[in-house]
Amino acid sequence: MLISAQTGRWRKSPNPLFTRDHRSLMQKDHLTPVPFAALGLHDALLESVEDAGFSYCTPIQAATLPPALKGQDIAGQAQTGTGKTAAFLLATLHHLMQTPVAEDAVGPWAIIIAPTRELAVQIHRDAELLGGYTGLKFAAVFGGTGYDSQRRQLEGGVDVLIGTPGRLIDYLKQGIYRLSAIEVVVLDEADRMFDLGFITDIRYLLRKMPPPGQRINMLFSATLSNRVMELAYEHMNNPQVIRIETEHVTADKVRQALYHVSARDKIALLLGIMRRHDPKRTMIFVNTKRAADRVTGYLLGNGYQAEVLSGDIPQNKRLKLLESFQRGELPILVATDVAARGLHIPDVTHVINFDLPQDREDYVHRIGRTARIGASGDAISFACEEYVYSLPEIEEFIGQKIPVQAMTEDLLLDFKPPKRLEPRRPLSGNSDHRGRGRTPPYRRPAGRT
Numbered sequence: 001m002l003i004s005a006q007t008g009r010w011r012k013s014p015n016p017l018f019t020r021d022h023r024s025l026m027q028k029d030h031l032t033p034v035p036f037a038a039l040g041l042h043d044a045l046l047e048s049v050e051d052a053g054f055s056y057c058t059p060i061q062a063a064t065l066p067p068a069l070k071g072q073d074i075a076g077q078a079q080t081g082t083g084k085t086a087a088f089l090l091a092t093l094h095h096l097m098q099t100p101v102a103e104d105a106v107g108p109w110a111i112i113i114a115p116t117r118e119l120a121v122q123i124h125r126d127a128e129l130l131g132g133y134t135g136l137k138f139a140a141v142f143g144g145t146g147y148d149s150q151r152r153q154l155e156g157g158v159d160v161l162i163g164t165p166g167r168l169i170d171y172l173k174q175g176i177y178r179l180s181a182i183e184v185v186v187l188d189e190a191d192r193m194f195d196l197g198f199i200t201d202i203r204y205l206l207r208k209m210p211p212p213g214q215r216i217n218m219l220f221s222a223t224l225s226n227r228v229m230e231l232a233y234e235h236m237n238n239p240q241v242i243r244i245e246t247e248h249v250t251a252d253k254v255r256q257a258l259y260h261v262s263a264r265d266k267i268a269l270l271l272g273i274m275r276r277h278d279p280k281r282t283m284i285f286v287n288t289k290r291a292a293d294r295v296t297g298y299l300l301g302n303g304y305q306a307e308v309l310s311g312d313i314p315q316n317k318r319l320k321l322l323e324s325f326q327r328g329e330l331p332i333l334v335a336t337d338v339a340a341r342g343l344h345i346p347d348v349t350h351v352i353n354f355d356l357p358q359d360r361e362d363y364v365h366r367i368g369r370t371a372r373i374g375a376s377g378d379a380i381s382f383a384c385e386e387y388v389y390s391l392p393e394i395e396e397f398i399g400q401k402i403p404v405q406a407m408t409e410d411l412l413l414d415f416k417p418p419k420r421l422e423p424r425r426p427l428s429g430n431s432d433h434r435g436r437g438r439t440p441p442y443r444r445p446a447g448r449t
Contacts, residue, residue, distance in 0.1 A: 060083055
């Protein structure tokens with residue numbers, strides 16, 4: 001069913017947003033016996049889930065949705081790629097659809113805060129999928145692009161606001177929107193918020209909202225560290241802590257391998273690995289933007305199609321690269337850790353850590369780009385003299401030794417010189433828009449009862 005914002009009446013309508021490419025949101029493998037139909041979800045949400053062809057919850061969804069749907073605050077932890085996004089979106093949208101508001105009330109009513117632009121875009125896409133029959137309006141705001149268009153979207157009224165801390169605070173201080181009516185707040189990848197230095201901004205935003213007891217608070221992350229739990233207990237209302245434990249921190253169906261290799265032989269080994277495995281969709285992680293350009297240059301120079309995804313790539317291009325990679329048009333993405341978390345990219349067959357990450361948790365997030373929700377995949381890591389020092393901490397964190405593979409001569413290929421990449425222009429800052437906007441009155445769609 002679909003609620004018409006104009007008439008307030010239910011009408012049957014197909015949901016064209018659900019396509020095969022979008023179904024990474026909830027996969028059919030790695031599920032529990034708990035059906036979505038038994039949770040008491042609003043009819044509009046159930047219909048979207050049914051359109052997608054899914055009937056049963058993943059473990060994190062089965063554990064968190066029942067209390068969240070009753071209004072209980074949640075601090076949830078599960079492996080990356082297990083359906084956390086769908087869990088908090090379904091809980092958020094269910095509350096909004098069940099809770100009426102005055103006709104002259106002004107939103108937004110829910111806010112979802114993400115640490116990166118890419119994750120905000122992904123959450124917004126998933127929200128439109130799951131909320132396709134609700135009649136609710138969604139908006140995503142993030143830095144690097146679209147300053148005026150995002151501002152106009154907020155001025156036009158929004159029910160669910162998704163964004164990164166900096167851009168959210170920018171518009172808030174200009175009066176483009178208010179947080180005084182927030183009923184649901186979600187922090188996604190909270191540990192990453194700390195890593196990126198956003199916690200002061202997060203606390204600023206939380207203090208502009210109604211008190212914790214007057215809203216539903218949800219915090220989801222792949223890890224719940226002491227500092228994250230301190231934030232939870234400070235700004236949440238007696239949250240229920242839910243951890244989905246597994247034997248290993250990493251996904252069970254990731255085939256891990258490690259090569260000890262000198263830094264000068266890493267390009268030769270990478271090309272040898274690519275020839276031996278013939279991967280269909282590969283993410284290659286490096287630690288620096290300079291390394292990303294270098295690796296990509298050698299791949300292009302030796303007959304592979306590849307692109308760079310790093311923090312200094314203009315936002316519009318980054319989004320186009322991700323879409324091309326998700327559609328299978330781009331087979332290889334060379335990335336810094338900007339792409340290590342939260343992105344739903346289906347059918348990644350191989351993750352290669354060209355540089356072993358220096359943060360042990362980044363290892364888990366990187367290799368979590370493959371073997372998404374019950375699938376299998378390969379994670380191959382190079383341990384050179386520069387980055388091998390992080391290996392003991394990584395293995396201690398994941399609770400296992402990464403199987404070491406023997407270096408053979410056939411793996412070290414002779415290679416052609418790299419292709420020279422076009423120099424990138426420095427990113428320009430946002431325009432200095434300091435005028436104050438005013439959000440016109442906007443009511444939730446009629447029928448939200």
